[in-house]
Amino acid sequence: MLVLSTLHRLLSQVIASPGLHTAVLLTPNGQLVSYACDSTRSKDDVRLVVGLSSEIWLEVADQGVGMVDSELGRILVLGVPDTAAVSYPGLEKSPANSANTEPAYAKPIMLVALSATDAVQWEDLEAKGRELTEHLSRPVAKLRGPLTAAPASPPSPPAARLGR
Secondary structure: OOOHHHHHHHHHHHOOOOOEEEEEEEOOOOOEEEEEEOOOOOHHHHHHHHHHHHHHHHHHOOOOEEEEEEOOEEEEEEEOOOOOOOOOOOOOOOHHHOOOOOOOOOOOOOEEEEEEOOOOOHHHHHHHHHHHHHHHHHHHHHHHHHHHHOOOOOOOOOOOOOOO
């Protein structure tokens, strides 16, 4: 299970590296789950990183990693891998992956975005991001079943009672 205080603490540890100023956990739709940033960054900066990260992911989802230089610095976006051995009823493996242990639902349900200054090398930023995504993969994988089983839209409210 993901606990927000634990997530924040983990993301804060990631930005302790020099030059790395923002770490974000978000959904592929661009919904912010948790973040940590240094004191020089505002909540608006974090929102910009989330928005850019979501857009970047739309462009590079099939590649699994996105890297962009922006006004906010370097932004790296990675999908949190679904590597935990969690099975969910009703979800089948694709025929192409039948010999493989990789499930058909390989689309990540969470993304990690890291933003850093130009002083941080892309290789170092990616290594830090991969380490973080591997750490998060097990708890995030446990969410796949409940999130995919959740209704796509909220149920409609009961008929309004008129004449009260």
